[in-house]
Amino acid sequence: MPEQTFVVNGERVTVDVEDDVRVLWVLRDLLGVTGPKYGCGINVCKACTSHINGKAFNPCAVPVGELSADDEVTTIEGLPAQTAEDARGPHGLHPMQEAWLERDVVQCGYCQPGQIMAAVALVRKVRDEGRTITDADLDGIRNICRCGTYTRIREAIRDGETRM
Amino acid sequence: MTTTDGPHTVNRRKFIGYLLGGATVVAAADLGMVGRGATADAGELPTLPQPAEIADLSDLLTLAAAPTSQLITVTINDDGTASFELPRTEVGQGITTAAAMLIAEELDLPVDKVHVTLAPARPELLFNQITGGSNTIHAMYTPIRVAAAVAKGALLQAAATVLGDSANKLTSHLGHIVAPDGRRVDYGRLSALAANEQPETVEVELKDENSHGIVGTPVNRIDALDAVTGTKQFATDLDVADALPTMVCRAPTLNGTPNAVNNADEVRNMPGVTHVAIVPTGVAVRASTFGQCIDAVRALDVSWNDGPVAGMSDEDALAGVRAAEAPAPELPAGETVSGDFTFWFRSNSAMDTNSAVADVRDGRAEIWASLKNPNVAQGRIAEAVGIPLNNVTVHVVQGGGSFGRRLFDEPAIEAARISQAMGVPVKLMWHRADDARVGRTHPLATSRIRACYAGDTVLGFQQAHTSIETDFRHGLGDIITAKAADLPAGLGNMPFAQVIFQLTTILPYDFGAVGQSLVETDTRFNTSSMRNIYSPDVRTANELIVDQLAQRMGTDPLEFRLAHLRNGRLRTALETAAEKAEWGKELPEGMAQGIGVHVEYKGVTACIMEIDCRPETVGRKVRNAVTGPRVTKATMVIDCGRVINPRGVEAQMQGCVNDGIAMTLTSSLHLRDGHFQEASWDNYFYTRQWNTPPELDVVVLESTEPPGGVGEAGVAASAAAAACAYARATAAMPTEFPINHRTLSFEPKPYSPPVPQSPTDGLDHTY
Numbered sequence A: 001m002p003e004q005t006f007v008v009n010g011e012r013v014t015v016d017v018e019d020d021v022r023v024l025w026v027l028r029d030l031l032g033v034t035g036p037k038y039g040c041g042i043n044v045c046k047a048c049t050s051h052i053n054g055k056a057f058n059p060c061a062v063p064v065g066e067l068s069a070d071d072e073v074t075t076i077e078g079l080p081a082q083t084a085e086d087a088r089g090p091h092g093l094h095p096m097q098e099a100w101l102e103r104d105v106v107q108c109g110y111c112q113p114g115q116i117m118a119a120v121a122l123v124r125k126v127r128d129e130g131r132t133i134t135d136a137d138l139d140g141i142r143n144i145c146r147c148g149t150y151t152r153i154r155e156a157i158r159d160g161e162t163r164m
Numbered sequence B: 001m002t003t004t005d006g007p008h009t010v011n012r013r014k015f016i017g018y019l020l021g022g023a024t025v026v027a028a029a030d031l032g033m034v035g036r037g038a039t040a041d042a043g044e045l046p047t048l049p050q051p052a053e054i055a056d057l058s059d060l061l062t063l064a065a066a067p068t069s070q071l072i073t074v075t076i077n078d079d080g081t082a083s084f085e086l087p088r089t090e091v092g093q094g095i096t097t098a099a100a101m102l103i104a105e106e107l108d109l110p111v112d113k114v115h116v117t118l119a120p121a122r123p124e125l126l127f128n129q130i131t132g133g134s135n136t137i138h139a140m141y142t143p144i145r146v147a148a149a150v151a152k153g154a155l156l157q158a159a160a161t162v163l164g165d166s167a168n169k170l171t172s173h174l175g176h177i178v179a180p181d182g183r184r185v186d187y188g189r190l191s192a193l194a195a196n197e198q199p200e201t202v203e204v205e206l207k208d209e210n211s212h213g214i215v216g217t218p219v220n221r222i223d224a225l226d227a228v229t230g231t232k233q234f235a236t237d238l239d240v241a242d243a244l245p246t247m248v249c250r251a252p253t254l255n256g257t258p259n260a261v262n263n264a265d266e267v268r269n270m271p272g273v274t275h276v277a278i279v280p281t282g283v284a285v286r287a288s289t290f291g292q293c294i295d296a297v298r299a300l301d302v303s304w305n306d307g308p309v310a311g312m313s314d315e316d317a318l319a320g321v322r323a324a325e326a327p328a329p330e331l332p333a334g335e336t337v338s339g340d341f342t343f344w345f346r347s348n349s350a351m352d353t354n355s356a357v358a359d360v361r362d363g364r365a366e367i368w369a370s371l372k373n374p375n376v377a378q379g380r381i382a383e384a385v386g387i388p389l390n391n392v393t394v395h396v397v398q399g400g401g402s403f404g405r406r407l408f409d410e411p412a413i414e415a416a417r418i419s420q421a422m423g424v425p426v427k428l429m430w431h432r433a434d435d436a437r438v439g440r441t442h443p444l445a446t447s448r449i450r451a452c453y454a455g456d457t458v459l460g461f462q463q464a465h466t467s468i469e470t471d472f473r474h475g476l477g478d479i480i481t482a483k484a485a486d487l488p489a490g491l492g493n494m495p496f497a498q499v500i501f502q503l504t505t506i507l508p509y510d511f512g513a514v515g516q517s518l519v520e521t522d523t524r525f526n527t528s529s530m531r532n533i534y535s536p537d538v539r540t541a542n543e544l545i546v547d548q549l550a551q552r553m554g555t556d557p558l559e560f561r562l563a564h565l566r567n568g569r570l571r572t573a574l575e576t577a578a579e580k581a582e583w584g585k586e587l588p589e590g591m592a593q594g595i596g597v598h599v600e601y602k603g604v605t606a607c608i609m610e611i612d613c614r615p616e617t618v619g620r621k622v623r624n625a626v627t628g629p630r631v632t633k634a635t636m637v638i639d640c641g642r643v644i645n646p647r648g649v650e651a652q653m654q655g656c657v658n659d660g661i662a663m664t665l666t667s668s669l670h671l672r673d674g675h676f677q678e679a680s681w682d683n684y685f686y687t688r689q690w691n692t693p694p695e696l697d698v699v700v701l702e703s704t705e706p707p708g709g710v711g712e713a714g715v716a717a718s719a720a721a722a723a724c725a726y727a728r729a730t731a732a733m734p735t736e737f738p739i740n741h742r743t744l745s746f747e748p749k750p751y752s753p754p755v756p757q758s759p760t761d762g763l764d765h766t767y
Ligand code: FES
Pocket: A037, A038, A039, A040, A041, A042, A043, A044, A045, A046, A047, A048, A049, A058, A059, A060, A061
C-alpha cells in the first residue's frame, strides 16, 4: 500500500493507505483526528472545513495522494497553535474560537468546527483584499447549520475579526 | 410555582428526597414526583389500546415497581464537584446546561463544577426516559432540585460535625460550607464524611425561586468549549475498539429490500473492505475508512425487491390524502372565508446523520447512539438480535441535532443487526444521501379551513387536517407503549396521533364554534415529528385565514388579533413583538410584515417577520442555491414560564425562526418514481446564510409560571409569520408550502448506485 506523508497540526504523519482515499477519512478514520465532521462527503455542507497551507479547504474532496510531505493540514484541533501564545484568549484558544465562546454560538456543535475554520479563512481572505467583512461576505458563507445558529455565527465572525 | 400534591410533596417548597448508601454523598429524588413523566405535553396521557400480549411487560413492571426504580441521583465527588446522569438526550437543545444550572443553584456550586452526562437506557424508568415534546425541563425541574437539595443537606450535616457548630448556623458559598466565624470546609472533603451507610428518606426545603442567583441568568453552554475545540464526541467520533467504518447500500426505491448480492466476493476484495453482509434494510459493508465503504457501496451489484411506494410521486401521495379527507363540518350561517392548504414532505435530517456503534457478539449487545428513547431501543434491539434484554447495554451519546429523528432507533437496530451478521463491532454511518432519502420525514398533509362571520364577529372556525400518518411508534419512552403503538394496520398509532393533535393545536382566538380534526392515512412512509409535530402546518393555515378575516372586516391584522385573543400571556407577547418590530411601519412595495402566534409547551410565542419580495431580491443569484423572498427582519417574543437559561432560550428561538422560514419558503422533499430525490444539502434547501434574516431579535419575557419547553416552541409562530408576511407582500395567499415546491431547483443525483462519489477537485476551491 502506498505511504502518504503530510503535516497535520504541526506534526508530520505517514499513513499506509491508497492514494484515492479522501483526506477527511484519513484524518478521522486512520489518524483519529475527529474535529472535522462529515455532513455530505461531496463538498457541499462544509462541516469538514479545515485549512491547507493556511487556506480553507474541504478534505472530503481531496484524495490523500495529492498531498505532499510539506503540505500543512490544520484542523480545528490545531487552530489555537496558529496564533502566537500571547495572542490567544482566556481559554488559550484562537481569537475566533474565543469569539465563538463569548457569543455562545454553539447549539448541537456538529457544524461548528467547520464554521470556525471557514470564518478564520474568510477574515484572512478579506484582509488580503485590504477590506473588512461585509454583510455580503456573511451571506456568502456556505457552511450549513441545521440548528440555525446563523445569527450568532455572523455576530461572532464580526467580533472575531476585530480580535484577530 | 405549582406542584401536584402527592406522596413526595410536603408543601410548595418542601419535598421528600432520599440519601442513598455509599462511599460518598448520593442524593436522590423521585422522577414521578410531579404529575406523570413525559408525554407529548406533560401531564396528560393518551388512553392506550391494551396490547394483548407483551413479552417484556411483567419484567418491566417488576423493575419499575422496585422502590428505587424511579430515582435520579446527584453525587458529590471527592474533588468537590457534583455529577448527575440525565435520563434524557442532549441534541443541541441545551438541557445538560439547564440541568447543571439547577444543580449548581440548589447546591451553591459554580456551574462548571457540575458534570452532567447522559444516562444509558434504564428500562425501569418506563415513561420517564423519553426526550420529546420539549418536555425535559417541565418534567425534571423539581426532581433535579430536590436531589441537589438533599445532597446539600447532607453536606451541611457533615460540616456541623467537622466545624463543631449546628447545621442551621452554617451557610454555603460556592462549594464550601462556612461557619459563622469564617472557618470553612469544602464539599470534596465533606463528601465521604456525609456519606450514608443505609438509605434514608429526608425532607428538604428548596431554595425560594425568587432568590435564584444562577437560574434565570444567561449561562453559556457547558459543552461549548468541547464543541469549539472539536473534542465534543458524537457517535461517529467514538473510539470503540475494532468498530470499523460501516455503511449500507440501499434500494433504489424507498424501503426496498435486498434480494441477492451478485458480487459479494469481488467487493470483499476491494481495498480496505473487511466484510459484506445482507441485512433487512440493505447490504452492509465494513472497511478501514468510510471512503472505502462508499467505494464498496457503489460497486455492489444487488438485486432488489421494490419498496411499498415504488412508482409513486408526491402528487400520488397527495391524491391519497385528498381521498381520505373527511367532509367539511357544518358552520353557522354567515359570510365565509375558506382556505385549502398543502404541506409537502419535509426532511428532519440533522447535520449528524443517522449513526450508531454496535458490538453484538457472544450473546451480548452493546450499542452507542444518540437516542431519545433508549428504553424502546433497548427492547427493540433485544428483539432484533434475539438477546435477552438484560444482556443489551445501550449507551446514550450526544447527538448532532435531532429535529424528531432521534425519537427513533433504526440506526441502532441496523448497526446491531450488522454487527451480529458480521460477528465484529461496527461503526455505522448513514451517507447524507441515505439520510435525506430514506430517513424520516415530516408527513405530507392538507389543512382545510372554513370560517364564518357576521359584521365584526367570527361565528365559527373549522379546520380539517389530513395527513400521511405521523409515526408515534416510539411510544412514550418505554417498550410497552411502543408496542401498543405498533399494533397492526396503524390502529395502535392512531390514538397517539389524535391525542397529540388535540394537545398541540390550540386555536388561541375567540372564534365562536371552533373545531379542529385530524385524519391520518397511509403508513408506508418513514415519518416522524419534525421540530415539532402538527402545529407549524396547522398554525400557518390558521393565521393565513385570520389575516383573511381581518381583511374582510377591514381591520389591521394586529388589531384584529388583539381583539380576538383569549390568552393574556399571548396578548402581552404579541404587544411586545409589535412594538419591537415597529408593526405597521412604512415599507416599500413588495415588502410587508406578517404575524404568527402560538400556544404550546406550557408557553406562548409571538413572531413578526418582515419579508422582501421585490424582484431584485427574489432573483438574487447564489450558486446551487435557492434564494427567493428574503425575510429581512424577524422579531420573536416568548413567554416560556420561569426561565432557566435566557441565553439558551434565545438560541432556541433563533433556530426556530430559521426552521419556520425554511418550512414556509424553501425546504421540501420531492417524491418521484418511488424515491425522494434530495440527496444533499444543495438539494434540500434548509435556511442558509443567504436566507437567514439579517436582523433577528428575540425577547424572552419574565414569567412566574412553571417552566415550559422551548426547543420547538417557536417554529409554528415563525412558519406562520413568514407565510402571512409573504401573503401580504405579494397580495396573494399562498396555498402550498414551501412556496417553491413546484420548482425542482436541482439536478437529482442517481439512485443507483445509491450514494454519490466524493469529488476530487477540492484543492481547486481553497480560499
Ligand atoms: S463533508 Fe465535506 S463538505 Fe460536507
